[in-house]
Amino acid sequence: MFRIETKEVLNDTIYRMGIVSPRVAKKARPGQFIMLRVDEAGERIPLTIAGTDPEKGIVDIIFQAYGTTTKKLCEKEAGDEIADFVGPLGKPTEIRGQKICVIGGGVGCAIALPIAREYASVGADVTCIIGFRSKNMVILEDEFRSFSRRVFVMTDDGSYGSTGNVCMPLKEMLEKGEDFDRIIAIGPLVMMRFVTETARPWGVPVSVSMNPIMIDGTGMCGGCRMTLKDEYGRPATVFACVDGPEFDGYQVDFDEVMTRGRMYADFERHSYEKTCNLFRAADQAKKEGC
Amino acid sequence: MAMEPKKTPMPTQDPRERITNFREVALGYTPEDARREALRCLNCKNRPCVEGCPVNVNIPGFIQKIREGDLDGAYEVIAATSSLPAVCGRVCPQENQCEAKCAMGIKFEPVGIGRLERYVADHHNAASVPPRKASSNGCKVAVVGSGPSSLTCAGDLAKLGYDVTVFEALHAAGGVLVYGIPEFRLPKSIVAREVENLKALGVTVETNVVVGKTVTVDELFEEGFRAVFLGTGAGLPMFMNIPGENLVGVYSANEYLTRSNLMKAYREDSDTPIRKGGRVAVVGGGNVAMDAARTALRLGAEKVTIIYRRSEAELPARREEAEHAREEGVEFLYLANPVEILGYRNFEDPRDPKNGAVTGIRCTRMELGEPDERGRRVPRPIAGSEFHVPVDTVVIAIGTSPNPLIRSIVGGVQLNRRGGIVVTEEGATHRAGVYAGGDAVTGAATVISAMGAGKTAAAAIHRYLSE
Ligand SMILES: Cc1cc2nc3c(=O)[nH]c(=O)nc-3n(C[C@H](O)[C@H](O)[C@H](O)COP(=O)(O)OP(=O)(O)OC[C@H]3O[C@@H](n4cnc5c(N)ncnc54)[C@H](O)[C@@H]3O)c2cc1C
Ligand code: FES
Numbered sequence: 001m002f003r004i005e006t007k008e009v010l011n012d013t014i015y016r017m018g019i020v021s022p023r024v025a026k027k028a029r030p031g032q033f034i035m036l037r038v039d040e041a042g043e044r045i046p047l048t049i050a051g052t053d054p055e056k057g058i059v060d061i062i063f064q065a066y067g068t069t070t071k072k073l074c075e076k077e078a079g080d081e082i083a084d085f086v087g088p089l090g091k092p093t094e095i096r097g098q099k100i101c102v103i104g105g106g107v108g109c110a111i112a113l114p115i116a117r118e119y120a121s122v123g124a125d126v127t128c129i130i131g132f133r134s135k136n137m138v139i140l141e142d143e144f145r146s147f148s149r150r151v152f153v154m155t156d157d158g159s160y161g162s163t164g165n166v167c168m169p170l171k172e173m174l175e176k177g178e179d180f181d182r183i184i185a186i187g188p189l190v191m192m193r194f195v196t197e198t199a200r201p202w203g204v205p206v207s208v209s210m211n212p213i214m215i216d217g218t219g220m221c222g223g224c225r226m227t228l229k230d231e232y233g234r235p236a237t238v239f240a241c242v243d244g245p246e247f248d249g250y251q252v253d254f255d256e257v258m259t260r261g262r263m264y265a266d267f268e269r270h271s272y273e274k275t276c277n278l279f280r281a282a283d284q285a286k287k288e289g290c
Numbered sequence: 291m292a293m294e295p296k297k298t299p300m301p302t303q304d305p306r307e308r309i310t311n312f313r314e315v316a317l318g319y320t321p322e323d324a325r326r327e328a329l330r331c332l333n334c335k336n337r338p339c340v341e342g343c344p345v346n347v348n349i350p351g352f353i354q355k356i357r358e359g360d361l362d363g364a365y366e367v368i369a370a371t372s373s374l375p376a377v378c379g380r381v382c383p384q385e386n387q388c389e390a391k392c393a394m395g396i397k398f399e400p401v402g403i404g405r406l407e408r409y410v411a412d413h414h415n416a417a418s419v420p421p422r423k424a425s426s427n428g429c430k431v432a433v434v435g436s437g438p439s440s441l442t443c444a445g446d447l448a449k450l451g452y453d454v455t456v457f458e459a460l461h462a463a464g465g466v467l468v469y470g471i472p473e474f475r476l477p478k479s480i481v482a483r484e485v486e487n488l489k490a491l492g493v494t495v496e497t498n499v500v501v502g503k504t505v506t507v508d509e510l511f512e513e514g515f516r517a518v519f520l521g522t523g524a525g526l527p528m529f530m531n532i533p534g535e536n537l538v539g540v541y542s543a544n545e546y547l548t549r550s551n552l553m554k555a556y557r558e559d560s561d562t563p564i565r566k567g568g569r570v571a572v573v574g575g576g577n578v579a580m581d582a583a584r585t586a587l588r589l590g591a592e593k594v595t596i597i598y599r600r601s602e603a604e605l606p607a608r609r610e611e612a613e614h615a616r617e618e619g620v621e622f623l624y625l626a627n628p629v630e631i632l633g634y635r636n637f638e639d640p641r642d643p644k645n646g647a648v649t650g651i652r653c654t655r656m657e658l659g660e661p662d663e664r665g666r667r668v669p670r671p672i673a674g675s676e677f678h679v680p681v682d683t684v685v686i687a688i689g690t691s692p693n694p695l696i697r698s699i700v701g702g703v704q705l706n707r708r709g710g711i712v713v714t715e716e717g718a719t720h721r722a723g724v725y726a727g728g729d730a731v732t733g734a735a736t737v738i739s740a741m742g743a744g745k746t747a748a749a750a751i752h753r754y755l756s757e
Contacts, residue, residue, distance in 0.1 A: 023504045037461060043553065043561040044461075068561050084461040086498035215553070215562075218459050218500055219695060220469075220525035221545035227536055237529065237536070242695065256536055259646035263538045267563035 001081040002036075005058050010139040014064050014107055015074050016050065022057030024049075024087045030114040031093030031209070031246055034059065035217040037084040038072045045069045046214045046241070048111040049088060059087075062110030062139075068271045089217045090245045093207075095122055097181025101173070102148075103129045103166050103195055105187020109140050111209055112186040120147035127180075128152070129169050131187070135160035166191060167198045174202050182207065185249065189258050196249035206249035210240045212257060213264070217241045226260070227253045295398040298327040300405055305617040309587045312473045312556055315614055316380070319409045328356040331401050334393045339403060342391035345371050345742040349388055349403055356406060365414040368407060373442040374741055376415055376480050377467060379408025381577075382738050383608045415483060420490035427451035429755055432515040434501045434699070437465020438737045439728025440521035441484055442744030443751075448491040450752055455515070456488070457499040462552060465523055466729075467737070469552040470544070472581050474588070475611070478551075502699035507724065517723045517751045520700070520711060521744060524729035525693045529686060530573070534631030539565060539648035543578045543687035550585050568682030569593045571651055573628055575600065579687035580611040583620045586685070594620045595679065599627040599656050599669045623679070625656045627671065631684055650680045690734050700724060708733055717747030718754075725751055 006018035024034060033048045045067075051060040065074040076082065093115045100119050104112035109130050120126045128144045131154040138160055144151050152169040153161030162169070170183070183206045185195040192208040199206050214224045219242035227235045228251040235253075238244065301317040302308075308315050319327065331353040339349045348367050355364035368375045384390075384404040392400035429452055433444045436458040444454045462468050464481040489495060499505060507518055527542035529535050546564070549555040553562035570586040572579050575598035586594045596615070598605065601624045605612050616622070630652040636642035655675035658667035692709040702721035704712040710733055711726040713719055719726050727743025729735055 023499065027504060041554070041557075041559045041561055043563075072561075084498050086459065086461070086500060087504065089500065089503060215545060215548055216460060218525070219693065220527070221548050222527045222529065222542040223545040225529075225536060237531075256646075259538055260536065262643065262646075264563040265643070271561055271563070 001083060002085040004076055004078050004080050004082065005056075007076070007078045010062065011137050013066065014062065014110075014137075014139055016060060016062045016110075017073070017076075018053070018058040018060050019082070019085055020057055021059050021085050021087075024059050024085070025052045025054045025057045028052045028059060028088040029092030030118040031111075032088035032090050033217070033245060034061065034085055034087030035089060035214065036061075036073075036082060036086075038069055038076070038082050040083060042072065042083060043069050044084070044215055044217070046089070046211065046217055048209070048211075048245070049114065050110045051114055059085075062107065064107040066272075067268055068275045071272060071275050086217070090241060091243070093118065093184075093246060095119060095124075097124065097205075099125045099179065099181045101127045101129065101170065101178075101180045101183045103131075103170065103183065103185045103187070103191075105131045105166060105185075105191040106133070106137065107139075108187030108191075108209075109144075112184065113140055113143055115184060115186075116144065117147055125149055127173070129154065129166045131155070131166035131191070132160075133157065165194070167194050170195065171198050174199065174204070180204050185209075189254055189261070192249060192252075193254040196252075200250070207246050208249040208252060209245050210247060210252070210257065211245065212240050212260060214241050227256055229253060293394075293398065294326070294330050297330075297399045297402040297405070298323045300402070302614075305614075305619070308474065309584075309618050312588055314477050315474050316610075318412055319405055324356060324406060324409045327402050327406055328353050330394060331357075332393055338391035338393060339388040339401075342388040344387065344736070344738045345745065347372050347388075347407075352410060353401070353403075353406060356410065361410055361413045364410045368410060371745075372738075372741065373445055373745070374438055374484060374737070375407050376411035377438065377476060377484070378738050378741070379404050379406075379411055380476050380480075381471060381608075383736060385609050387738070415480070421449075421487055423490065423492040424449055424451045426453055426492070429453060430455070430513075430515045431517045431519070431751060431755075432457060432510045433519045433521065434507075435459075435465060435521040435523055435728075435730070436463035436485070436495065436497075437521055437523050437728060437740060438467065439730075439740035439744035439747075440465065440519065441488060442741045443519045443521065443725075443727065443748045444493045444744075445488055445491060446745055446748035447751060448488065448493045450748075452752075452755075453492070455494040455496060457501050457505070458495065458497045459500040460552065461497050463495050463497060465521075469548045470578070470581070472547065472551055472585055474584065475581065500695070502695050507700035511723070516755055517725065518700075519717075519744070519747050519751065520696070520703075520719070520724065520726040520730055521728045521740070522693045522696060522699070522730040524690045524732075524734040526691045526709075527686070528689045528691060530628060530688060532628060532630055534633055534648075535686070537631055537633040537648050538646045539682060540631055540684045540686065541565075543572075543574070543582045543685050544690065546582050546685045547578070547585065550589070556585075556589060564589065565683045566590045567592065569595075569680060570683045570685065571595050571597055571679060571681040572685045572687055573597045574687035574689070575604070576606045576687065576689075577608055577611055579685075580607045580615045580620075582685045582687050584615055584618060586683070587618055587620065591683075595623050595681070596620055597623045597626050597628060597651070597653060597679070599625065600658060600667070601625055604666060623653075625658070625669070626653045627656050627669065628653050629676065632678075648682055648684055650678050651684060652676055652678055690729075692730050692733060696730065715746075716750035717743060718750060723754065
């Protein structure tokens with residue numbers, strides 16, 4: 001069992017938890033992820049490591065409660081335990097380049113944060129663009145500001161920062177001749193695809209972070225496989241859990257990733273509703289009890 | 291007394307009943323069955339069966355004890371050279387090993403050695419108390435992985451007084467025995483019991499540790515471990531490299547079975563999804579393919595077809611598994627090989643949720659040519675023979691190779707062309723203090739050979755650390 005040391009609400013649906021796992025805390029590098037299982041009946045899900053405290057042996061995760069497992073997880077409190085927590089898995093981010101643009105969308109900002117921080121810590125010039133649906137969804141802004149040269153905050157509805165999506169400031173900068181060595185985009189698939197397309201005319205390298213359905217996370221099942229196409233269009237199958245999670249945006253077959261991601265949409269909707277109903281019933285019972 | 295020409299039949303759950311549940315199919319001999327079967331052993335002088343056993347269990351010896359009614363004695367005879375008899379009795383390919391050599395088999399059916407082994411082991415497990423911890427010699431050994439090779443190596447070393455820690459990447463110990471082989475063939479309580487026995491012997495089992503990622507072998511040595519055994523298995527699934535393999539509804543057998551066995555997706559209360567029902571095709575002819583096909587039936591498939599590129603005679607699965615599959619209604623399409631998996635595509639509406647879902651397999655007919663160097667006839671496609679099989683789910687069970695994470699686990703060991711770890715006969719790798727065995731060395735093989743390799747390595751580690 002693994003103890004939840006801290007729990008913090010970042011916005012309506014996004015939480016940060018510190019989990020006690022000294023071995024993982026010691027080993028984790030930015031860009032790597034863990035797999036967890038909340039309880040005995042639980043699913044194994046991957047979550048990117050958002051930060052570590054090796055001294056205290058604590059690993060931070062940030063997640064949005066949108067599925068069965070994350071819903072179950074957000075119902076846990078500091079002091080509670082979860083069944084399993086394993087990592088660090090996947091390849092760490094390769095630190096390449098001096099002038100970097102890091103783009104995060106929604107909960108993807110949690111993954112972008114440690115990567116951006118790592119670049120800043122080796123002296124890179126870091127520009128960050130973070131995008132959200134609206135003001136009440138904004139997370140981690142201060143943390144991004146603490147080490148970045150520039151931070152653009154975008155909201156879809158214009159309720160905070162600038163109105164629009166994350167590609168707008170990126171395109172503007174590229175058009176003005178900003179010469180980024182690399183763009184790192186982490187967020188919803190549509191966003192990562194759009195960033196890749198925005199950068200394509202300038203040929204700036206784009207790294208994207210993939211989060212397909214995983215089971216073991218050790219390369220044993222192939223469930224996380226995806227097709228990469230090299231510059232000549234030749235396909236190769238890779239396993240996101242061991243070969244990734246970061247890939248060259250220009251090589252990713254986004255259509256395939258999106259299709260495979262919907263594999264269990266029906267099941268998930270069902271199971272999510274069931275879980276929510278359970279928690280609702282429990283709440284109700286508690287209320288009636290007192 | 292007249293010789294019984296046939297094996298005493300194994301009581302089983304009725305096929306129509308058993309495809310509706312995940313309970314064990316073979317129910318085990320009654321004492322009467324076992325006595326009857328034991329009497330069929332000729333107790334012949336040159337004991338060919340012992341040679342047929344990869345770990346040379348004294349087979350006539352334990353059968354003799356059954357005849358004498360001394361089941362504890364029978365267990366001791368088996369345990370002298372083998373661990374995990376309750377597992378091996380259920381899953382060993384006896385027809386290629388001990389039973390293939392049985393003298394009775396020349397004229398009649400061979401003695402049901404596996405069934406008797408299982409009987410003895412189940413009897414022992416029902417009555418026995420957990421083993422006692424040996425007095426510690428204070429010397430630490432790390433065992434990586436928790437499949438049959440690792441469980442055996444850890445057990446043997448713990449009995450010698452070593453302070454053993456098993457590190458397993460997944461959340462449950464047992465390797466293929468828990469994530470691959472289904473409950474209806476090997477109840478997980480049997481595996482759990484073996485793990486509990488190890489703990490009673492003083493072995494520490496640390497799950498959720500991926501050696502190479504969570505901790506490296508070098509760090510294990512720094513932590514004071516004096517030797518390391520690598521029993522990391524052959525977990526990398528092979529694909530066919532044909533178009534359509536990444537469509538929605540195509541699984542590797544490892545994924546399909548892991549969802550069902552390890553994650554219990556067949557149970558209502560599990561959060562892990564799996565595709566249920568519909569028409570399922572399983573590609574391959576080994577135990578893994580049979581397990582996947584029979585799992586699909588139990589998950590409610592309307593129709594399950596095994597597609598195998600050779601003929602019935604070449605099926606590599608245990609004979610009993612293929613028979614059980616047939617009884618349960620699995621269909622076999624022999625001499626056929628997939629060339630493409632077809633998917634649904636609505637060009638009008640790219641948002642159609644059915645886009646990308648499997649609709650069928652295009653196969654080509656095969657014929658068997660000349661035998662290869664291993665004596666197996668090589669299948670060749672017949673030109674112009676392509677045909678279409680409509681399906682909703684495809685499970686690819688054409689084999690696995692050693693876990694590629696090995697490279698990141700440890701420096702200084704050498705790998706062969708197929709990714710297997712190179713070891714001496716004793717299981718020693720090129721790096722001092724690092725041993726290996728099981729599927730990680732041989733590629734996908736058998737429980738008994740993995741177990742044997744674990745035993746050999748444990749003895750070698752003991753010699754190494756006693757020097
Ligand atoms: C579906 C299926 C059916 C089978 N049926 C039969 C049968 O009927 N009869 C038979 O004899 N054989 C059968 N086999 C084969 C048999 O199960 C294997 O040969 C045997 O389990 C190999 O044992 P092992 O100890 O080498 O490794 P495995 O059982 O493969 O165990 C390896 C373990 O190591 C863990 N591991 C890997 N890398 C790491 C790491 N870096 N750190 C920590 N842990 C790690 C893995 O998670 C796994 O748990 C079957 C196999 C499958 C898949
Ligand atoms: S999650 Fe199973 S191979 Fe990647």
